[in-house]
Amino acid sequence: MKEAMTGRDSIRSILVVDCGTVMTRAMLLDRVRDGYRLVAQGETPTTWGESSTSVTGGVRHAIQQISDVTSRRFFDENGDLISPQATWQRGTDAFAATVSASEPLQLALGGLAGDLSIASARRAAAGTYAQIETLLNDSQGMPLTDEACVRAIRNAAPEVICIAGGTEGGADRPVLGLVKAATLACSMMDREARPAMLYAGNSRLRKQVAEIVGDEAELRVVENVRPTLDREYLADAQQEFKSLFVQRKLKQMPGVADLSDWSPVSVAPTAQAFGRLIQYLWHLGSPETGVLGVDVGGSNTVIAAVFDEQLRLTVDSRLGAAFGGDRLLQSKNTEVITRWLPEPLSYDETRSLLINKETHPASIPQVEDELWLEQAIAREAIRETLEVARPGWKPGSAQVYPDLMPFCDTIVISGGTLAKAPRPGQAALVILDALQPIGISTLVLDRYGLASALGSVARIKPLAAVEALDAGGLTNLGTVVAPVGEAKPGDTVLKMKVSYDNGSELEVEVRYGDLEILPLPIGQEAVLELTPRRGFDVGVGARGKGDKRRVSGGLAGLIIDARGRPLRLSHETERRREQIQKWLREVGG
Amino acid sequence: MDYATETEIKTLTKIRRERILPRQGEILVSPHDRVEATQVVARTDVPSDFRILPVARQLGVSGTEIEEYLQVDLGDTVHQGTLIAKRGRIFGRSVRSPIDGIVVARGGGRVLIEAQPSPFELHAYIPGTVLDVTDNKKVIIETSGGLVQGTWGVGGESVGVLKIITSRPHSPLRPNSVDPSCHGAILVGGVTADREVLIRAEDTEVRGIVTGGLAPALIPDVKRLPFPVIVTDGIGHTSMAGPIFDLLRANEGREASVSGFVQARWRRKRPEVIIPKPDKTPQVDEARHDKDLTIGSRVRIVRAPHAGSVGEVVNIPQYARRIETGARVRCAEVDIGQREPVDVPFVNLDVLR
Numbered sequence: 001m002k003e004a005m006t007g008r009d010s011i012r013s014i015l016v017v018d019c020g021t022v023m024t025r026a027m028l029l030d031r032v033r034d035g036y037r038l039v040a041q042g043e044t045p046t047t048w049g050e051s052s053t054s055v056t057g058g059v060r061h062a063i064q065q066i067s068d069v070t071s072r073r074f075f076d077e078n079g080d081l082i083s084p085q086a087t088w089q090r091g092t093d094a095f096a097a098t099v100s101a102s103e104p105l106q107l108a109l110g111g112l113a114g115d116l117s118i119a120s121a122r123r124a125a126a127g128t129y130a131q132i133e134t135l136l137n138d139s140q141g142m143p144l145t146d147e148a149c150v151r152a153i154r155n156a157a158p159e160v161i162c163i164a165g166g167t168e169g170g171a172d173r174p175v176l177g178l179v180k181a182a183t184l185a186c187s188m189m190d191r192e193a194r195p196a197m198l199y200a201g202n203s204r205l206r207k208q209v210a211e212i213v214g215d216e217a218e219l220r221v222v223e224n225v226r227p228t229l230d231r232e233y234l235a236d237a238q239q240e241f242k243s244l245f246v247q248r249k250l251k252q253m254p255g256v257a258d259l260s261d262w263s264p265v266s267v268a269p270t271a272q273a274f275g276r277l278i279q280y281l282w283h284l285g286s287p288e289t290g291v292l293g294v295d296v297g298g299s300n301t302v303i304a305a306v307f308d309e310q311l312r313l314t315v316d317s318r319l320g321a322a323f324g325g326d327r328l329l330q331s332k333n334t335e336v337i338t339r340w341l342p343e344p345l346s347y348d349e350t351r352s353l354l355i356n357k358e359t360h361p362a363s364i365p366q367v368e369d370e371l372w373l374e375q376a377i378a379r380e381a382i383r384e385t386l387e388v389a390r391p392g393w394k395p396g397s398a399q400v401y402p403d404l405m406p407f408c409d410t411i412v413i414s415g416g417t418l419a420k421a422p423r424p425g426q427a428a429l430v431i432l433d434a435l436q437p438i439g440i441s442t443l444v445l446d447r448y449g450l451a452s453a454l455g456s457v458a459r460i461k462p463l464a465a466v467e468a469l470d471a472g473g474l475t476n477l478g479t480v481v482a483p484v485g486e487a488k489p490g491d492t493v494l495k496m497k498v499s500y501d502n503g504s505e506l507e508v509e510v511r512y513g514d515l516e517i518l519p520l521p522i523g524q525e526a527v528l529e530l531t532p533r534r535g536f537d538v539g540v541g542a543r544g545k546g547d548k549r550r551v552s553g554g555l556a557g558l559i560i561d562a563r564g565r566p567l568r569l570s571h572e573t574e575r576r577r578e579q580i581q582k583w584l585r586e587v588g589g
Numbered sequence: 590m591d592y593a594t595e596t597e598i599k600t601l602t603k604i605r606r607e608r609i610l611p612r613q614g615e616i617l618v619s620p621h622d623r624v625e626a627t628q629v630v631a632r633t634d635v636p637s638d639f640r641i642l643p644v645a646r647q648l649g650v651s652g653t654e655i656e657e658y659l660q661v662d663l664g665d666t667v668h669q670g671t672l673i674a675k676r677g678r679i680f681g682r683s684v685r686s687p688i689d690g691i692v693v694a695r696g697g698g699r700v701l702i703e704a705q706p707s708p709f710e711l712h713a714y715i716p717g718t719v720l721d722v723t724d725n726k727k728v729i730i731e732t733s734g735g736l737v738q739g740t741w742g743v744g745g746e747s748v749g750v751l752k753i754i755t756s757r758p759h760s761p762l763r764p765n766s767v768d769p770s771c772h773g774a775i776l777v778g779g780v781t782a783d784r785e786v787l788i789r790a791e792d793t794e795v796r797g798i799v800t801g802g803l804a805p806a807l808i809p810d811v812k813r814l815p816f817p818v819i820v821t822d823g824i825g826h827t828s829m830a831g832p833i834f835d836l837l838r839a840n841e842g843r844e845a846s847v848s849g850f851v852q853a854r855w856r857r858k859r860p861e862v863i864i865p866k867p868d869k870t871p872q873v874d875e876a877r878h879d880k881d882l883t884i885g886s887r888v889r890i891v892r893a894p895h896a897g898s899v900g901e902v903v904n905i906p907q908y909a910r911r912i913e914t915g916a917r918v919r920c921a922e923v924d925i926g927q928r929e930p931v932d933v934p935f936v937n938l939d940v941l942r
Binding site: 021045048146147150151154180184187188190193299323347348349351352355356358359360361362363364365366367368369370371420421422423 | 594613693703806824854933
C-alpha cells in the first residue's frame with residue numbers, strides 16, 4: 001500500500017507538483033523557523049502531447065525554476081530525484097504530485113425514465129474527470145431501442161458504459177434490456193477496444209446482469225445510485241468512476257509512472273486533492289454552514305462543496321478557462337457569453353478569440369476586451385458546473401431558500417484566470433455573479449495555486465499543510481455580505497456599522513441594487529453591526545434579524561452585494577452593459 | 590532559462606510520422622522500404638452497418654420459441670430480401686434481411702446482421718523510409734524536409750504541389766487568383782476571408798489551402814470542403830508570419846504533404862505542412878526538443894495588441910512587469926520593428942524554431 005509513509009516526523013521539505021492541462025506548477029514547502037512555508041515555486045507549460053511525450057519534461061523544468069531561485073539541486077547526475085534531502089541544498093524529503101492533464105474518462109450512460117437514475121448516474125460520473133459521450137436514453141428519458149443503443153455505443157466508443165435504473169425491488173425488464181443491448185455492442189467490438197461495464201442499478205438484478213454480460217466485457221458492480229425515488233447514493237459509483245479514471249487514464253499518461261516512483265503516495269487526480277483541502281477547511285469553520293471551493297482550470301472546472309462534513313465533488317470537463325468556450329458559443333446563443341461584457345464584442349471577434357485561446361491555452365489577455373471575455377467564460381464555466389452540482393448537495397440547515405445558494409462560510413477561489421486576475425475585485429465579481437452567495441461569506445484566493453498541492457501534502461504530512469495554510473498559503477480576498485429579500489431598487493435594505501480595530505467607525509446605508517466595497521485591508525479585522533430591513537436576511541438566523549459579526553479584511557476589502565438574489569441582468573443590451581461597467585467600477589476593475 | 594510554447598518552422602529537418610490503423614490489419618511494408626506519400630502501407634477492414642432484427646416480436650412469438658422459425662444460422666451470408674424467419678404457411682408472417690451481410694448473433698428473440706466490413710487503406714502520407722512496423726497496426730516513416738506547424742485546421746490529409754497565390758503574407762486570397770492552373774495544387778496565401786475563394790478552390794479541385802488567417806464566418810464552409818485547410822497563425826484577419834510565408838514561397842512548385850487534423854485539447858495534435866526532401870540530410874539534428882526562451886529567440890506574439898507580429902527577444906527582465914490590463918507578469922522585451930521593443934508576457938510568445 002503506497003499510502004503508508006515511514007519517517008514522516010523527519011520530513012523537513014516537501015516538493016509538490018501539479019500537472020494541469022495547460023500549466024505545470026512545482027512548489028517547495030520547507031521548514032522555516034517555526035513552521036512549514038512555501039519557499040519557492042516554478043511554473044511552465046505542461047509537456048504532453050504529440051511533440052512532448054511525457055509530463056516529466058514540464059515537471060523537471062518547473063522544478064528547475066525552483067532550483068534557479070533557491071540554488072538547491074533536486075536531481076542527481078542520473079536524473080533521479082534526490083530524496084530524502086541530503087543537505088539543505090540537495091534534494092527533498094518528500095514528493096507529491098497531482099494531475100489533471102489527462103483526458104477525461106469517456107462514458108456512455110443509460111438508465112430508466114421516471115426513476116431519476118440517469119441524473120444520479122450523471123452526478124456520480126461528475127465526481128471525477130469524465131465526459132459523457134452518449135446517453136442510451138432518448139430525449140424523453142426512455143431507453144433507446146436495441147439497435148439505436150448499439151449504434152450509439154459503437155459510434156461513441158466509450159471507455160465505460162454505466163447502466164443505472166430500477167429502484168430497489170423495482171422494474172427489471174427495461175434495465176436488463178439495456179444491459180443486453182450494451183453487451184451486444186461490446187461483443188461487436190475488438191476485444192481490446194471493449195469498454196468496461198459499470199452496473200449501478202437495482203441490486204436484485206446483479207446475478208442476471210453478470211450472466212448476460214458474461215465474458216463479453218469487464219463488469220463492475222456498485223450499489224444502486226438511486227435505491228428509492230427520494231434517495232440517492234453516489235459514494236460507491238463515484239469511487240468506481242475515480243478508480244476507472246486512475247487506472248485507464250491517469251496511469252496511462254506518459255511520465256505519470258515516473259512521478260509515482262518519486263513519491264511515497266500515489267499520484268492523485270487534482271480535483272480529489274482540491275476536495276480534500278476544502279473538506280479540511282470545513283472543519284475549521286462553523287458546522288451549520290458549508291465551505292465551497294471553485295477551481296477554474298484550463299480544461300476543467302471543479303466545484304467542491306462540503307456540508308455536514310460530506311464532500312461533494314463536481315468536475316466539469318466540458319468547459320474551462322481555455323477550452324470549451326467555442327463549444328459553448330456554438331451550443332448556446334452568443335449572449336450567454338457576451339451578456340457579461342462591459343463593451344460590445346461581435347460574434348466573429350468572440351469566436352476568433354475563443355478558438356485562438358484554445359490554440360494558445362497558456363496565453364493571457366493583455367487588453368481589456370480579451371480580459372473581460374476570459375472572465376465571462378469563467379462565470380459561465382462556474383454556472384454550468386454549479387447546475388450539475390447543486391441537485392446533488394445535501395446542505396441541511398445551510399439551505400434556507402430552495403432556489404438560492406445555501407449559506408457558505410468560506411469560498412475558496414482557484415485557477416489562473418481568477419487567482420491571477422489583474423485586480424482582486426475582478427475575481428470577487430466573477431464569483432459573486434456566478435455563484436451568487438447569500439449571507440456572510442469569506443472569499444479566499446488561491447493566489448499561488450497551492451490548494452490542490454496542500455490537499456496532496458496533507459496525505460504525507462498534515463501538519464505541513466496546516467502550517468502552510470496558516471502562513472498565508474491562501475489569501476483572503478474579502479468578506480461578502482449579501483442580503484436576501486425583495487425590494488425596489490434604491491430602497492434601503494441594510495444599515496451597517498463597521499467598527500475597525502483602530503477605533504474608527506463607518507456607518508453605511510445599503511440600497512437595494514447596490515454593489516459596494518468598503519475599506520478593510522488584508523490583515524485587518526472589523527466588527528460589523530448589521531441591521532437588515534424587515535424581510536431581508538443577512539444570514540444571521542432569520543429574515544429581519546441583525547447581529548454583530550467579526551470579519552476579516554482582504555485584497556478586495558469588505559464587499560456588500562445588495563444586487564438581489566437571483567441576480568437579474570437587464571434585458572436591454574445597453575442598459576446591461578452600463579450595469580456591468582458600474583459593477584466593475586465598484587470592485588475596482 | 591524560461592519556457593514558452595513553440596512552433597516548428599524548419600527548412601530542413603528529420604521528420605518521423607506514425608501511421609496507425611484504426612484496428613489491427615495487414616502491414617504491407619517492411620523496415621528500410623522506401624515509400625511514396627500516396628502509397629498504401631497498411632490495410633484493414635472496419636465494421637460497417639448492422640441491423641438488429643426483433644424477429645420474435647415481429648412473428649408474435651416468445652424469445653424461446655423463435656428457434657423453430659429461424660431460417661438462417663450463425664455465419665450465414667444473407668442478402669437484402671433473404672428470408673430470416675417465417676411463421677405459418679400461406680398467410681403467415683415473415684422477416685427478411687434489410688441489408689447484405691452476415692448473421693453474427695442470434696438470441697433473445699433477435700438476429701444481428703452485420704454488413705460486410707469496409708476496407709480501410711492507410712497511406713504513407715510522406716515519402717521516405719520505413720523505420721519500424723509494430724503489432725500489425727503501426728508503421729513509422731522517416732523523411733527529411735521542410736516543416737511548418739499550423740495552429741488550426743480541418744479536413745484530413747492531402748498531397749500536392751505548393752502554389753503561392755498572394756504576393757505578401759498579409760494579402761487576402763482573391764477569387765481571381767484561383768484559376769485552372771491551381772488544379773491539384775496546395776494553395777498558399779495570407780488571409781482567407783472571401784467565401785468565393787473557397788467555392789473556386791473546390792471547383793478547381795485544389796488539394797489544400799494553407800492560409801495565415803481565416804475569417805471565423807468561413808469556418809462552417811471550410812469544414813465542408815473535400816480537402817484540408819491549414820491555418821498557420823490564427824482565426825481572424827491574421828497575416829501569415831513572415832518566416833512561414835518565406836519558407837513556403839521558397840518551396841513553391843515542390844510537392845508537399847499537408848494535414849488539417851487538429852486537437853488542441855489533451856493531445857495537442859497540430860496541423861502541418863511537410864515539404865519532403867528525402868534525398869537531403871539535415872546538417873544538424875534540428876528536431877531537438879528545446880523550448881527555452883532566450884535572448885535572440887525568434888518569436889511570434891499570440892495576443893493583442895501585437896498579435897501576429899514576429900520579432901526577436903532582446904531582453905528578459907528579471908522582475909515581473911505591469912501589462913496593459915494591470916496584471917504583473919514576467920515578460921520578454923521583443924523587437925518587432927517599432928521604435929522601442931515591446932513588453933510581452935512569456936506565455937504570449939510562441940518561439941519559432
